[in-house]
Amino acid sequence: xxxxxxxxxxxxxxxxxxxxxxxxxxxxxxxxxxxxxxxxxxxxxxxxxxxxxxxxxxxxxxxxxxxxxxxxxxxxxxxxxxxxxxxxxxxxxxxxxxxxxxxxxxxxxxxxxxxxxxxxxxxxxxxxxxxxxxxxxxxxxxxxxxxxxxxxxxxxxxxxxxxxxxxxxxxxxxxxxxxxxxxxxxxxxxxxxxxxxxxxxxxxxxxxxxxxxxxxxxxxxxxxxxxxxxxxxxxxxxxxxxxxxxxxxxxxxxxxxxxxxxxxxxxxxxxxxxxxxxxxxxxxxxxxxxxxxxxxxxxxxxxxxxxxxxxxxxxxxxxxxxxxxxxxxxxxxxxxxxxxxxxxxxxxxxxxxxxxxxxxxxxxxxxxxxxxxxxxxxxxxxxxxxxxxxxxxxxxxxxxxxxxxxxxxxxxxxxxxxxxxxxxxxxxxxxxxxxxxxxxxxxxxxxxxxxxxxxxxxxxxxxxxxxxxxxxxxxxxxxxxxxxxxxxxxxxxxxxxxxxxxxxxxxxxxxxxxxxxxx
Amino acid sequence: xxxxxxxxxxxxxxxxxxxxxxxxxxxxxxxxxxxxxxxxxxxxxxxxxxxxxxxxxxxxxxxxxxxxxxxxxxxxxxxxxxxxxxxxxxxxxxxxxxxxxxxxxxxxxxxxxxxxxxxxxxxxxxxxxxxxxxxxxxxxxxxxxxxxxxxxxxxxxxxxxxxxxxxxxxxxxxxxxxxxxxxxxxxxxxxxxxxxxxxxxxxxxxxxxxxxxxxxxxxxxxxxxxxxxxxxxxxxxxxxxxxxxxxxxxxxxxxxxxxxxxxxxxxxxxxxxxxxxxxxxxxxxxxxxxxxxxxxxxxxxxxxxxxxxxxxxxxxxxxxxxxxxxxxxxxxxxxxxxxxxxxxxxxx
Numbered sequence: 061x062x063x064x065x066x067x068x069x070x071x072x073x074x075x076x077x078x079x080x081x082x083x084x085x086x087x088x089x090x091x092x093x094x095x096x097x098x099x100x101x102x103x104x105x106x107x108x109x110x111x112x113x114x115x116x117x118x119x120x121x122x123x124x125x126x127x128x129x130x131x132x133x134x135x136x137x138x139x140x141x142x143x144x145x146x147x148x149x150x151x152x153x154x155x156x157x158x159x160x161x162x163x164x165x166x167x168x169x170x171x172x173x174x175x176x177x178x179x180x181x182x183x184x185x186x187x188x189x190x191x192x193x194x195x196x197x198x199x200x201x202x203x204x205x206x207x208x209x210x211x212x213x214x215x216x217x218x219x220x221x222x223x224x225x226x227x228x229x230x231x232x233x234x235x236x237x238x239x240x241x242x243x244x245x246x247x248x249x250x251x252x253x254x255x256x257x258x259x260x261x262x263x264x265x266x267x268x269x270x271x272x273x274x275x276x277x278x279x280x281x282x283x284x285x286x287x288x289x290x291x292x293x294x295x296x297x298x299x300x301x302x303x304x305x306x307x308x309x310x311x312x313x314x315x316x317x318x319x320x321x322x323x324x325x326x327x328x329x330x331x332x333x334x335x336x337x338x339x340x341x342x343x344x345x346x347x348x349x350x351x352x353x354x355x356x357x358x359x360x361x362x363x364x365x366x367x368x369x370x371x372x373x374x375x376x377x378x379x380x381x382x383x384x385x386x387x388x389x390x391x392x393x394x395x396x397x398x399x400x401x402x403x404x405x406x407x408x409x410x411x412x413x414x415x416x417x418x419x420x421x422x423x424x425x426x427x428x429x430x431x432x433x434x435x436x437x438x439x440x441x442x443x444x445x446x447x448x449x450x451x452x453x454x455x456x457x458x459x460x461x462x463x464x465x466x467x468x469x470x471x472x473x474x475x476x477x478x479x480x481x482x483x484x485x486x487x488x489x490x491x492x493x494x495x496x497x498x499x500x501x502x503x504x505x506x507x508x509x510x511x512x513x514x515x516x517x518x519x520x521x522x523x524x525x526x527x528x529x530x531x532x533x534x535x536x537x538x539x540x541x542x543x544x545x546x547x548x549x550x551x552x553x554x555x556x557x558x559x560x561x562x563x564x565x566x567x568x569x570x571x572x573x574x575x576x577x578x579x
Numbered sequence: 580x581x582x583x584x585x586x587x588x589x590x591x592x593x594x595x596x597x598x599x600x601x602x603x604x605x606x607x608x609x610x611x612x613x614x615x616x617x618x619x620x621x622x623x624x625x626x627x628x629x630x631x632x633x634x635x636x637x638x639x640x641x642x643x644x645x646x647x648x649x650x651x652x653x654x655x656x657x658x659x660x661x662x663x664x665x666x667x668x669x670x671x672x673x674x675x676x677x678x679x680x681x682x683x684x685x686x687x688x689x690x691x692x693x694x695x696x697x698x699x700x701x702x703x704x705x706x707x708x709x710x711x712x713x714x715x716x717x718x719x720x721x722x723x724x725x726x727x728x729x730x731x732x733x734x735x736x737x738x739x740x741x742x743x744x745x746x747x748x749x750x751x752x753x754x755x756x757x758x759x760x761x762x763x764x765x766x767x768x769x770x771x772x773x774x775x776x777x778x779x780x781x782x783x784x785x786x787x788x789x790x791x792x793x794x795x796x797x798x799x800x801x802x803x804x805x806x807x808x809x810x811x812x813x814x815x816x817x818x819x820x821x822x823x824x825x826x827x828x829x830x831x832x833x834x835x836x837x838x839x840x841x842x843x844x845x846x847x848x849x850x851x852x853x854x855x856x857x858x859x860x861x862x863x864x865x866x867x868x869x870x871x872x873x874x875x876x877x878x879x880x881x882x883x884x885x886x887x888x889x890x891x892x893x894x895x896x897x898x899x900x901x902x903x904x905x906x907x908x909x910x911x912x913x914x915x916x917x918x919x920x921x922x923x924x925x926x927x
Contacts, residue, residue, distance in 0.1 A: 364806075366805060366806060385808070385810075386805060386806060386807075386808045387808025387809075390808055396806070398806060403800075403802045403803070404802050404803050404805075404806040405803065405806070406800075406803055407796050407799045407800045407803045407804065408799070408800065409799045409800070410795075410796065410799060414792070414796075418796070418803070418806075418807040419807055419808065421789060421792055422789045427789050430788050430789050430790060431787055431788055431789070432787060432788060432789050432791075432792055
């Protein structure tokens with residue numbers, strides 16, 4: 061194979077910490093090469109070395125067979141290496157073209173020549189099937205489109221090798237499908253791609269080969285077609301990973317959460333939840349399946365007191381909690397793992413110990429008569445840190461410094477430890493690697509087995525299918541159907557989520573089956 | 580180099596650098612820097628009178644610094660310390676002059692009146708922010724002007740068209756013969772003790788109480804605090820009120836200690852605005868505020884001696900003082916420099 065990039069035995073140290081230890085990655089021409097590793101395994105460090113942001117302590121980099129010294133990102137640019145960052149680097153109130161030319165603006169007689177640039181952008185967009193409007197403002201276009209602008213940015217600068225850093229983290233399933241098509245198109249146009257990810261399905265779908273790193277060490281490179289998600293997961297984590305968390309049958313008893321005819325509006329007074337009915341019993345996990353934006357966030361916020369209920373009622377254990385303040389909801393036995401852990405789940409500038417006490421700091425034994433006992437908070441936090449395997453230097457480390465998975469574990473520890481009758485978990489595994497996902501699923505099932513009610517909101521079909529005992533499908537602010545996981549499949553569920561009735565779904569599935577027979 | 584060493588070295592080096600550049604400015608302008616700095620030194624520490632006056636000057640700076648720092652720590656920018664100080668000053672003097680009470684009641688009551696007036700003046704911006712999301716910076720700036728002119732009008736009305744209030748009664752005074760005699764009859768008063776008590780109070784509120792936990796939490800992240808069951812509006816208002824009370828106390832110190840009355844003013848006292856710099860120099864910590872206030876207060880008071888004793892014009896003196904403060908504020912750059920130097924040493 062002809063290699064466009066070879067990173068040979070790369071070593072990168074930060075003080076005493078070895079972030080990359082002898083890692084080799086060879087990218088073939090016209091290849092999609094996945095770089096797989098857990099959060100914090102050293103993927104980003106390796107790519108930052110390639111992009112010239114870090115200088116390696118050992119090893120060498122060859123581009124098209126020639127040894128190179130990438131001292132800064134400009135060198136990387138000149139070598140035709142472009143990076144599509146996970147967190148987009150775009151100016152919100154600039155147009156697509158303005159963002160793309162930012163940094164090397166074309167001029168004509170001393171003034172900006174936007175139209176020439178826009179023409180080139182439009183041409184590139186057409187060539188690669190990106191469908192981007194060069195004059196659209198960034199703030200007006202979707203996240204998926206913004207990502208395409210990032211891709212265009214690298215292409216505009218003549219990149220031959222594109223690095224995608226966790227490109228699907230913030231995309232909808234639809235956008236992910238489109239992105240995969242774009243990546244394939246890039247390959248047919250002669251580009252080569254490094255894809256950084258910890259999502260195994262994507263790797264199986266799109267990549268040719270996979271290089272796995274674990275805790276900073278290169279584990280090896282495998283050919284995707286000769287591997288399986290199970291093998292990749294165990295290479296990445298270093299042990300066997302269970303994808304489908306084991307669980308026994310559920311034994312639901314009395315009702316804990318009762319939602320009746322609930323109506324909730326969003327900040328612009330548009331009805332997002334429309335006369336919704338839902339109940340969750342002790343000893344069961346109810347999964348809410350639905351496409352993002354069908355009222356899930358508003359439903360959860362209304363139950364937990366973060367958003368006003370317009371009509372209808374919410375009750376916990378038969379006690380009405382409609383429009384009660386968050387603290388009253390919490391104290392009536394509700395635990396809440398919020399959808400956005402940075403916005404609602406954590407005070408990032410507080411130490412992780414303070415965050416673990418965020419729901420109980422005002423109660424004995426953490427405080428007494430308005431005076432906080434910080435030593436008691438430390439002890440309490442240390443207990444949770446150990447029990448929930450939160451990897452941190454201790455309760456005094458700022459929450460901001462922890463990785464996403466560990467932040468999430470701390471939140472789960474905080475909520476589960478209060479022993480709530482109802483645990484609400486909104487997108488609890490978003491952005492986490494398989495090891496952490498497994499851990500969290502296990503905890504949810506454990507709560508169920510202890511006779512608690514669990515309400516799970518997820519956009520991931522397999523998560524809803526694996527973890528729930530009952531699946532409530534939400535569409536346009538209503539629960540349009542409730543199904544049992546063992547009696548449905550992803551295809552039917554997908555159709556229900558798109559707003560079809562079960563009858564329609566069956567018809568569509570039958571039709572598709574017929575089509576296959578014809579072919 | 581240990582962190583602790585760096586923490587001590589940084590301000591020392593900053594002050595020295597500031598003095599050096601200040602010396603150059605004086606030399607270039609044709610004045611003797613050694614004479615100038617001798618005058619500055621004597622102005623601050625020269626005799627017991629100077630020391631007494633310097634401490635008196637530091638007192639309101641501590642309280643104004645606490646006011647700003649407390650707001651910063653709870654996610655608010657209180658630029659209205661100046662206005663809160665002015666209303667606090669007036670309220671304290673009014674209660675001190677209008678009532679005749681035994682000292683054990685009169686003095687605390689007058690002090691509290693100052694704190695309450697400052698708190699009230701800060702309550703309004705807090706309320707507007709909590710209920711209508713109006714930014715506190717705009718409201719507090721405007722409230723400064725309202726305070727200045729309302730208080731001027733009140734003084735005129737009260738004094739029947741005059742430009743100063745009645746003097747406070749002895750029973751409301753912070754002055755003390757003991758402190759005065761100790762410092763060669765300077766205007767040093769008991770305010771410094773109140774200021775230091777407030778330093779402890781701020782530390783206690785922020786670091787020991789559930790109230791402080793909530794105030795800081797709301798300052799950092801309103802959404803997560805709401806999720807954690809805290810009342811956002813209540814905490815914003817409370818933070819402004821406490822900050823305003825500190826500012827009002829600073830005014831009360833001027834009214835009940837230093838001056839014993841209040842004049843109509845053409846412009847602001849400047850103490851409230853300097854409080855912002857004091858808080859920032861002190862990294863918004865209670866102990867840091869003392870350091871910032873000592874620096875500001877000593878330079879401000881000591882500098883008065885430079886034109887007299889060294890014939891350096893007022894304008895040059897102002898530049899020199901500003902340079903010292905500027906270099907202290909640049910502490911971060913010096914910290915960076917020190918860590919680079921120590922790294923190089925380690926490498927060797």
